[in-house]
Amino acid sequence: MPKSQTIMGVLPFGVMLVVAVIDVLAGPSLGFLPLLTLGPTFGATVGTVRRTALTGLVALAICVPLAAYNDLLFTRQNNLTIATIAGVSGASMLVSRLRINRERELANVRLVAEVAQRVLLRPVPRRAGDLRIALSYTSAAAEAQIGGDLYEVVTTPHGVRVLIGDVQGKGLESVETAAWVLGAFREAAYEEDDLTRLCERVEASLARHLNGESFVTAIMVEAHDGEVSVLNCGHPPPLIIRSDGRSETVEPPEDCLPLGLGDLGLPGPKALRVPFCDGDLMLLYTDGVIEARDRDGVFFPLGDKLGLLRRDDPQLALDDLRSELLAHVGGPLPDDAAMLLVRR
Known part of the structure; x- marks a missing residue:
């Protein structure tokens, strides 16, 4: 796997880890939990639909204990954050599916172009x-x-x-x-x-x-x-x-x-x-x-x-x-x- 793809593969989880650390250090006065949506957003750029869904689940898994740590569990603010993460994760899964379909179409076009090249420009x-x-x-x-x-x-x-x-x-x-x-x-x-x-x-x-x-x-x-x-x-x-x-x-x-x-x-x-x-x-x-x-x-x-x-x-x-x-x-x-x- 190319190095750039490897970096993009771990980037969603790295971003969520950074958000979690900052949220713990900043305390409940600053709300960083909505930034967990960056995980599934980045995941849609290179990951499969399942991997993007996993990224969304990890974001929710991080959000809930941090909300309890900040005494925000079951508050309107945290409920909105969880809904946002779930919504962004669903949209990211759709984007991932569309990207994969597009990549398959492009691969087929490239294959046809290569065949045409061998026939036309021998x-x-x-x-x-x-x-x-x-x-x-x-x-x-x-x-x-x-x-x-x-x-x-x-x-x-x-x-x-x-x-x-x-x-x-x-x-x-x-x-x-x-x-x-x-x-x-x-x-x-x-x-x-x-x-x-x-x-x-x-x-x-x-x-x-x-x-x-x-x-x-x-x-x-x-x-x-x-x-x-x-x-x-x-x-x-x-x-x-x-x-x-x-x-x-x-x-x-x-x-x-x-x-x-x-x-x-x-x-x-x-x-x-x-x-x-x-x-x-x-x-x-x-x-x-x-x-x-x-x-x-x-x-x-x-x-x-x-x-x-x-x-x-x-x-x-x-x-x-x-x-x-x-x-x-x-x-x-x-x-x-x-x-x-x-x-x-």
């Missing part, structure tokens, strides 16, 4: 072809396991293909949109031999589902011998860290619209080929990383933290970067943050 492989891959995903909601960011790594007859994206908006609608993108990508990645046509397949799938106002920024990457193709759909550009320590940003040749806005009739994105040799690293991330701010409003300096990624184990390196991100914010992230680190 664990990425540690190795794919000659690539080593690491993942970090942090949801903005403290209790959430899943959000609007998405990622996927698949090994196809056309090579290893990587996707990272960010759905505009939050909530269940963003999760649903993420599911459409991932489903279309997983299917088309095996069938299309060209990254541009793969993107067009995903765009066509979204056009059948989105309402024209939602969109998804995304990057698709395809690994080749000694290079990678990068197709950027309005997403923050990836970073490449060369084996000699130099870093560069893979900017798209021209600005392109996110997925889901193809009806605007503008040209689609074009794939850009860049060298990617042995020992090189590529960091793909969502805007929740670069838009994270500290208490003074300063953005997370991602470019200054790239040295952390030089560790031999990509997952340990990415874990270090995530720790720096959370330390910079100093609390829950304001937006989902996903990072993929690819090492050749």
Whole structure:
């Protein structure tokens, strides 16, 4: 049992003991007995219905002898105190029952969310072809396991293909949109031999589902011998860290619209080929990383933290970067943050 729950478990009885001691020391001139209601009140926060009822009985068991000690037994004042303790105990039992039901409902929701996460956001492989891959995903909601960011790594007859994206908006609608993108990508990645046509397949799938106002920024990457193709759909550009320590940003040749806005009739994105040799690293991330701010409003300096990624184990390196991100914010992230680190 966590330490906090242990403390809360003994708190009701500790409070009543303190009230009893103070009442004995103060004498009958000061009426502290009504404060015994704090016992069942605190008991309702963590205890079961039976434990809360036991707390109320203990409060009554303490009240009666103390009332006799103070010559208050059977007086109107003490009768009112006993009635108050009994009433608060009954109300606390009801609150305890409602809390337990709510906790069960929340546990069921979390279970469903975990199942949805395993289906929608599958664990990425540690190795794919000659690539080593690491993942970090942090949801903005403290209790959430899943959000609007998405990622996927698949090994196809056309090579290893990587996707990272960010759905505009939050909530269940963003999760649903993420599911459409991932489903279309997983299917088309095996069938299309060209990254541009793969993107067009995903765009066509979204056009059948989105309402024209939602969109998804995304990057698709395809690994080749000694290079990678990068197709950027309005997403923050990836970073490449060369084996000699130099870093560069893979900017798209021209600005392109996110997925889901193809009806605007503008040209689609074009794939850009860049060298990617042995020992090189590529960091793909969502805007929740670069838009994270500290208490003074300063953005997370991602470019200054790239040295952390030089560790031999990509997952340990990415874990270090995530720790720096959370330390910079100093609390829950304001937006989902996903990072993929690819090492050749």
